[in-house]
Every structure is written in C-alpha cells, then in structure tokens.
Amino acid sequence: MSPSSTPAPSDDTPPRPRQRRKEARPQELLEAALALFVERGFAATRSEEVALRAGVSKGTLYRYYPSKQELFKAVVRENLTAHIAETAAFVANFEGPSDLLLRQVMEAWCLELGRGGMGGIVKIMLSEARNFPELASFYRDEVIVPTDAVLGALLQRGISQGEFRPVPVPEMITVLIGPMLHLILHEHSLGSCGLPCMEVQAADVLAVQLDLILRGLMLQPPPG
Known part of the structure; x- marks a missing residue:
C-alpha cells in the first residue's frame, strides 16, 4: 500500500503504548x-x-x-571519592589560617559525607566489609587512605606553619574521624529504627569536638 492510500487514523484508534x-x-x-x-x-x-x-x-x-560489586564501586566513587578529591584540592590551595581550614573541612564532611545516603555507605562498609574483602580493599584504597592523606596534609600544614603543636598525626586523624563515625553508626542503626538514643545534633557535636581539639592543638588557643 502506498503512502497516499494509507487510511487516516480514526478517533477510536487506541493510543500507542508509552515507549520504554x-x-x-x-x-x-x-x-x-x-x-x-x-x-x-x-x-x-x-x-x-x-x-x-x-x-x-x-x-x-x-x-x-x-556486576553488583562494580555498581557499588561506582556509587562509592560518585559520592565519596569525588568529594575527597575536591577536598584535597581545596586544602592544597587554601591560603587562610589552618584552624579555619580544619573547621571548614570538618563541617563540610559532617554535612555532606557524615550523614544521609553517603553516611549509609560508610555504615555498610563498617558492617559488611568482613564478608566482602574485595570491596573492603577497594574502600580502603578509595576512601580511607585518601581521607587520611587529606587530613594528614592539613595537620602537617598547621604544624609546619607554626600554628599547631607537633602532635602525632595518625592518632590525631583518628581523633577527628571517631565522633563522626559514631554519629553515622547511630543514624543508620538505632536511629533508622525510630529509636534515637542521642539527644544531640551532629553539627552541635562537631562544634564541641572542634572547640576541644583546637584548644589543645593550636600553639595559641582561640580566646573565649
């Protein structure tokens, strides 16, 4: 049948299904x-x-x-690895005082990484890493090692510039990260079941943590 002889569609012609x-x-x-x-x-x-x-x-x-493993790796790279790389560049190019730099980095991580969906990824690795050693190794290389490098560079910057006391850097990194991990575990365990056990907000905990750390870390502690 030629195009000219093709009948016009009638009003009762059923609509075409929506294409996937x-x-x-x-x-x-x-x-x-x-x-x-x-x-x-x-x-x-x-x-x-x-x-x-x-x-x-x-x-x-x-x-x-x-594979599901490759999908998970892509999720980690999209949500965690990329943010850590951005933070590393920010630290490398920052020109202000090191205490302000530390505050900005920790506040950003608390807001963007420590809570919500990205915090859920952290909790997954803490709880399931033992059963998936390949993913645990990947997470160490993509998240833990770069995070330690960023915080280590930040702390060493402050020490080298005479702003921070010469503290043991690996141990100080653990002190910085520990409270955030505690909040993540709570949010994605008891907190997600509607059983909150902590009457605190993450931002308030971070403020107290930074106040204590900077008073002990800085050669000239902030006033107040």
Whole structure:
C-alpha cells in the first residue's frame, strides 16, 4: 500500500503504548543503587531491584555496571571519592589560617559525607566489609587512605606553619574521624529504627569536638 492510500487514523484508534526508555543515564542508576544499598545493605540488594527502581531493564544496568560489586564501586566513587578529591584540592590551595581550614573541612564532611545516603555507605562498609574483602580493599584504597592523606596534609600544614603543636598525626586523624563515625553508626542503626538514643545534633557535636581539639592543638588557643 502506498503512502497516499494509507487510511487516516480514526478517533477510536487506541493510543500507542508509552515507549520504554532505551537508555538510562548512569546517574539515575547510581541514585537508585545508593538508595537501595542504604535501605537494605549491600548483600540484600539485588541488581534487578536497582534496575527496577531506575526504570530500566536488568540488561541496561549490566551494560554500564557488569556486576553488583562494580555498581557499588561506582556509587562509592560518585559520592565519596569525588568529594575527597575536591577536598584535597581545596586544602592544597587554601591560603587562610589552618584552624579555619580544619573547621571548614570538618563541617563540610559532617554535612555532606557524615550523614544521609553517603553516611549509609560508610555504615555498610563498617558492617559488611568482613564478608566482602574485595570491596573492603577497594574502600580502603578509595576512601580511607585518601581521607587520611587529606587530613594528614592539613595537620602537617598547621604544624609546619607554626600554628599547631607537633602532635602525632595518625592518632590525631583518628581523633577527628571517631565522633563522626559514631554519629553515622547511630543514624543508620538505632536511629533508622525510630529509636534515637542521642539527644544531640551532629553539627552541635562537631562544634564541641572542634572547640576541644583546637584548644589543645593550636600553639595559641582561640580566646573565649
């Protein structure tokens, strides 16, 4: 039948079904994966559930991320590794006093990394690393080592410039990170069950922590 003889569609012609997207942007897949990993943990999350939440087929998901492990790694790189790299550049280019730099870095991490979905990734690694040694090694290389390097460079900067006392840097890094990890574990364990046990806010805890640390760290403690 030629185009000229093709009958015009009638008003009662059923509408064409809405076509499924052929592709999903990797960002959409990562957002769906992050939400499910935080809700259920790594072991309990299935790849097909991630694809369903993102609105794509399982085959489309595997086109970008051939395994659940690779998907998790991509989530970590998108949410944690990238932020740590940005912080490293910020520390390297900062020109103000080291106590202000430390405050800004810790406040940003508390706000953007320590809580919410990204904090959930941290909790997953703390609770499930033993069962997934490959992911534990990846997390160490992508998150723990770079984080220690950033904080170590910041502390060494203050020591070299005569602003901080010459403290043992690895131990001081642990002191800085410890309270944040405690808050993350609470938020994604008892707190997520509606059983909050701490009548405190993360920002208030950080303020107290930094006040105590800087009074002991600085050669000339801040007044007040």
